[in-house]
Amino acid sequence: MNTDDEPRVTITAIAREAGVSVPTVSRVLNGRSDVAPGTRERVEELLRSHGYRRRGSRTVRRAELVDLVFNDLDSPWAVEIIRGVEDVGHAAGVGTVVSAIHSESTSTRKWLQNLRSRASDGVIVVTSHLAPPVHAQLRRLNVPVVVVDPATGVPGTDVPAIGATNWAGGLAATEHLLELGHRRIGFVAGPTHLLCSRARLDGYRAALEAAGVPLDDRLVQPGDFYHASGFTAGSTLLDLDDPPTAIFAASDQMAFGVYEAVRRRGLRVADDVSVVGFDDLPEARWASPPLTTVRQPLVEMGRLAARTVLRLAQGEETESPRVELATELVVRDSSARPAGR
Amino acid sequence: MNTDDEPRVTITAIAREAGVSVPTVSRVLNGRSDVAPGTRERVEELLRSHGYRRRGSRTVRRAELVDLVFNDLDSPWAVEIIRGVEDVGHAAGVGTVVSAIHSESTSTRKWLQNLRSRASDGVIVVTSHLAPPVHAQLRRLNVPVVVVDPATGVPGTDVPAIGATNWAGGLAATEHLLELGHRRIGFVAGPTHLLCSRARLDGYRAALEAAGVPLDDRLVQPGDFYHASGFTAGSTLLDLDDPPTAIFAASDQMAFGVYEAVRRRGLRVADDVSVVGFDDLPEARWASPPLTTVRQPLVEMGRLAARTVLRLAQGEETESPRVELATELVVRDSSARPAGR
DNA sequence: TTGTATGCGTTATCAC
DNA sequence: GTGATAACGCATACAA
Numbered sequence: 001m002n003t004d005d006e007p008r009v010t011i012t013a014i015a016r017e018a019g020v021s022v023p024t025v026s027r028v029l030n031g032r033s034d035v036a037p038g039t040r041e042r043v044e045e046l047l048r049s050h051g052y053r054r055r056g057s058r059t060v061r062r063a064e065l066v067d068l069v070f071n072d073l074d075s076p077w078a079v080e081i082i083r084g085v086e087d088v089g090h091a092a093g094v095g096t097v098v099s100a101i102h103s104e105s106t107s108t109r110k111w112l113q114n115l116r117s118r119a120s121d122g123v124i125v126v127t128s129h130l131a132p133p134v135h136a137q138l139r140r141l142n143v144p145v146v147v148v149d150p151a152t153g154v155p156g157t158d159v160p161a162i163g164a165t166n167w168a169g170g171l172a173a174t175e176h177l178l179e180l181g182h183r184r185i186g187f188v189a190g191p192t193h194l195l196c197s198r199a200r201l202d203g204y205r206a207a208l209e210a211a212g213v214p215l216d217d218r219l220v221q222p223g224d225f226y227h228a229s230g231f232t233a234g235s236t237l238l239d240l241d242d243p244p245t246a247i248f249a250a251s252d253q254m255a256f257g258v259y260e261a262v263r264r265r266g267l268r269v270a271d272d273v274s275v276v277g278f279d280d281l282p283e284a285r286w287a288s289p290p291l292t293t294v295r296q297p298l299v300e301m302g303r304l305a306a307r308t309v310l311r312l313a314q315g316e317e318t319e320s321p322r323v324e325l326a327t328e329l330v331v332r333d334s335s336a337r338p339a340g341r
Numbered sequence: 342m343n344t345d346d347e348p349r350v351t352i353t354a355i356a357r358e359a360g361v362s363v364p365t366v367s368r369v370l371n372g373r374s375d376v377a378p379g380t381r382e383r384v385e386e387l388l389r390s391h392g393y394r395r396r397g398s399r400t401v402r403r404a405e406l407v408d409l410v411f412n413d414l415d416s417p418w419a420v421e422i423i424r425g426v427e428d429v430g431h432a433a434g435v436g437t438v439v440s441a442i443h444s445e446s447t448s449t450r451k452w453l454q455n456l457r458s459r460a461s462d463g464v465i466v467v468t469s470h471l472a473p474p475v476h477a478q479l480r481r482l483n484v485p486v487v488v489v490d491p492a493t494g495v496p497g498t499d500v501p502a503i504g505a506t507n508w509a510g511g512l513a514a515t516e517h518l519l520e521l522g523h524r525r526i527g528f529v530a531g532p533t534h535l536l537c538s539r540a541r542l543d544g545y546r547a548a549l550e551a552a553g554v555p556l557d558d559r560l561v562q563p564g565d566f567y568h569a570s571g572f573t574a575g576s577t578l579l580d581l582d583d584p585p586t587a588i589f590a591a592s593d594q595m596a597f598g599v600y601e602a603v604r605r606r607g608l609r610v611a612d613d614v615s616v617v618g619f620d621d622l623p624e625a626r627w628a629s630p631p632l633t634t635v636r637q638p639l640v641e642m643g644r645l646a647a648r649t650v651l652r653l654a655q656g657e658e659t660e661s662p663r664v665e666l667a668t669e670l671v672v673r674d675s676s677a678r679p680a681g682r
Numbered sequence: 683t684t685g686t687a688t689g690c691g692t693t694a695t696c697a698c
Numbered sequence: 699g700t701g702a703t704a705a706c707g708c709a710t711a712c713a714a
Binding site: 020022023024027033034035036039268 | 686689690691692
């Protein structure tokens with residue numbers, strides 16, 4: 001008489017167990033209004049514990065909203081990603097909700113609450129490291145998550161991640177400077193806890209080693225991707241007894257900070273010190289001089305992330321594709337042969 | 342027996358006339374699910390034609406989403422506004438939906454459709470000139486609209502608008518250059534169809550007139566706010582027989598284009614040609630040299646716009662405040678006394 | 683009371 | 699038929 005191990009978990013069964021009607025369970029599944037918070041929770045819990053899966057390719061409610069979450073909206077970086085996501089979302093008739101959680105738990109809680117009340121169809125997290133409980137929450141709500149530019153190795157489980165070939169980019173930039181004839185090449189690093197920072201640094205090191213150039217720890221200065229740190233690090237490098245003839249900054253913004261450090265010393269970018277950045281933000285092309293940099297396909301990364309969440313929202317089970325889109329060295333006017341050669 | 346002119350329009354009456362139950366009308370009013378599209382339209386039409394007003398200060402559904410609409414997301418400009426709106430929205434537990442409609446009617450239609458299906462609580466339009474029928478639609482849907490940086494004089498009716506004191510900013514920048522001793526001052530204009538462009542140009546002219554400096558049409562060059570046009574206009578100005586000793590660009594991005602034009606001629610910004618911009622984007626502080634510019638409180642404009650829509654969404658009838666927030670001249674290193682004085 | 687909002691079941695319907 | 703969704707009304711809760 002025990003029928004606990006029936007193979008099919010149907011909403012009829014859930015409804016009976018929860019003591020509600022079938023349509024009510026259906027409403028919970030589709031995140032619609034007209035369900036009491038308590039009932040909704042009870043049903044969600046049962047759905048989860050019974051491991052309910054949708055039958056066939058039934059009409060999954062058309063996606064209406066995807067969330068795009070940044071830590072901060074303080075960089076031109078962010079707009080590029082937004083453009084990519086908005087572009088795909090717009091075409092699919094889906095709204096893009098942009099948020100900044102500032103790495104605060106209260107802020108995150110507020111966002112999560114809002115996300116829930118408006119029934120978001122998917123979340124794209126940029127660089128941020130959402131706390132595991134937040135991931136768990138989203139899982140419970142059946143909201144798919146995609147990470148752009150993963151901050152850490154494994155966000156927890158099988159979350160799809162979209163990044164760029166940071167190591168290859170660091171390598172290419174450094175090789176470019178080596179080919180120009182530079183031997184003392186400074187490096188301005190990004191935050192060390194970020195995966196992309198470490199990959200860029202390793203690419204820099206790998207290029208130097210391959211060229212047989214000895215590593216000098218003083219040539220590697222810390223930074224945080226923002227302008228000010230580039231200025232500070234650049235100043236430190238230029239004030240060394242044996243200053244570098246070229247500086248590779250792990251972000252365009254830091255490269256512009258280096259520009260300012262160079263200028264303040266009465267030196268000229270390219271003529272006296274070569275500078276290479278990373279990102280290829282729009283202003284790189286319009287800086288004076290135009291910045292040689294490693295192009296990161298930010299818009300394309302946003303597009304791919306959007307396509308991926310929307311696909312997941314449709315119920316298509318993507319097998320967590322950890323994609324890395326190619327970076328590309330863009331040579332402009334800020335890099336030249338070292339002076340006096 | 343004729344009771345047509347009963348003073349109170351109640352949803353019971355609407356329900357009877359539409360041939361549906363009272364709860365159904367209530368659902369339409371609150372933008373909830375479980376109403377057939379046809380029914381919803383019929384009821385909306387009746388509500389509108391009978392001029393239905395909510396009784397008392399009944400629980401207006403808490404706002405969940407506001408829309409922020411740009412023409413294009415291709416400028417650092419946009420992030421600043423987004424930051425302001427997101428900040429206020431986030432604090433109020435409201436999501437910010439960012440869209441770019443690219444001035445296309447099909448794109449706008451798609452956005453409007455999505456906006457409707459997810460029941461947006463308010464719209465903030467940036468610079469864009471939404472077509473009158475779109476405004477009419479939003480009115481029908483009872484969605485409040487606020488305009489930031491109004492593109493044109495009157496968006497149609499009594500829509501609240503939040504701008505900046507563009508004329509005063511243009512005046513201040515020009516006066517600053519005059520005080521430094523410049524007499525030939527070039528101007529790189531923005532798109533002439535935009536209100537803010539014309540105000541900045543008029544401010545420039547007013548300052549010159551007040552100082553008794555004759556206007557020279559050749560010193561005013563057209564632009565479109567983007568880098569490239571600044572470069573072109575700057576080049577034209579510097580190639581004049583009697584080139585200006587200072588150039589005031591109506592946007593920071595164009596000012597950077599001017600930087601490049603100056604550099605390409607082997608000249609130096611500030612030492613040879615003073616340059617002043619408009620906006621005070623984050624990169625203005627970090628340009629080489631740091632740019633003297635007119636600060637526009639973009640984040641604050643976004644914040645105010647968000648507060649205003651949310652207030653309107655709550656039913657508080659703001660009497661269309663056409664606010665202009667103050668601009669402020671920020672003197673940095675790109676402006677100096679003319680050479681040889 | 684009267685007006686309005688919410689939660690949930692009933693009935694019809696649709697896809698397989 | 700069976701699983702699931704869509705549209706609407708009933709009963710109720712609650713505010714003025």
